[in-house]
Amino acid sequence: MAIKGRGTDQNPHNRFAPRISVVDLDAAQPEAEPRPQTTVRAETARSIISYNDSPDVGFSRSINPYRGCEHGCIYCFARPTHAYLDLSPGLDFETKLIAKTNAPELLRRELGKKGYKPETVVIGSNTDCYQPIEREYRLTRQLLEVFLEHRHPCALITKSQNVCDDVSLLAQLAKEKLVKVYVTVTTLDDDLKRKLEPRAASGRARINTIAQLADAGIPVGVIAAPMIPALNDSDLETILTEAKQAGAESASFILLRLPLELVELFENWLHEHYPLRAEHVMSLIRQSRGGKNYSAEFHTRMRGTGVFAELLDARFRRIVRALHLNEAKSELRCDQFRVPTAQLSMDW
Secondary structure, X not given: OOOOOOOOOOOOOOOOOOOOOOOOOOOOOOOOOOOOOOEEEEEOOOOOOEEOOOOOOOOOEEEOOEXXXXXXXXXXXXXXXHHHHOOOOOHXXXXXXXXXXXXXXXHHHHHOOOOOOOOOEEEOOOOOOOOOOHHHHOHHHHHHHHHHHOOOOEEEEEOOHHHHHHHHHHHHHHHOOOEEEEEXXXXXXXXXXXXXXXXXXXXXXXXXXXXXXXXXXXXXXXXXXXXXXXXXXXXXXXXXXXXXHHOOOEEEEEEOOOOOOHHHHHHHHHHHHOOOOHHHHHHHHHHOOOOOOOOOOOOOOOOOOHHHHHHHHHHHHHHHHHHOOOOOOOOOOOOXXXXXXXXXXXXX
């Protein structure tokens, strides 16, 4: 039974769980549990910038100030990362959140390390940096303040209209060519959005977010993601067209990815909400993944292979050309970087 406002009502064991419990269906059923509440645990992180050398990712450095995400998107490829916390990629992922409260302090420390060389750092590549708890913890804003103070380039990925809370700060960064924002738009169908992304902003609100950012002089791009065969892929052209009209200068798309525990969660969601389409959707996904539910091979994991994936890519390229997207993308500057100076304390 679906839980209102949550992406899933399931909490499967994570892949590292040493023990697995099974419900005895013959036993008396317990009373219905109360609706799960969101809890946030503060974490003192050891480091804050993650480095990667993936050849198909357009950045090599990222920061994720939060673990888990209250948006509850059923398709989120980051769900399996909750297993590293001995939590479930299911309901735990969207209700048991972690805030890296020392993130700004760590960032300033890492920027001040000997030999550090600036390069664009992406905030929110794994979980949304403007999910609802940002309004309380303000970690993303504090990170942006550090980047502005030290003239370091950064980029944001979000599907939240809460990014507009920081529009004046982002405008300052943009004036110095130090920031770009990428807004993820999954669908413009409100009914589908409520099922796919129960606590995220509507598609229309995200288009309006693009407009507000662009009007403030902040370079903004749109990411149509994830594209799910026979579910939301028909929205591709409309999403890019409306994003362009709102002021987006760049565009990209990502085909649905279903790593590890996410496959079972997504399939169960499909049968719950779209039972007549479930088998067709999964069939197209497998056709785009070499017969598997997911393939992690570089260069094809984001786009897929096969007839459906090729047609989707062709559609994307055609609409991008027609809209003149990706023709004049803003370049961020690294030459203004100011190395943080150590503050000396004096004992009198």
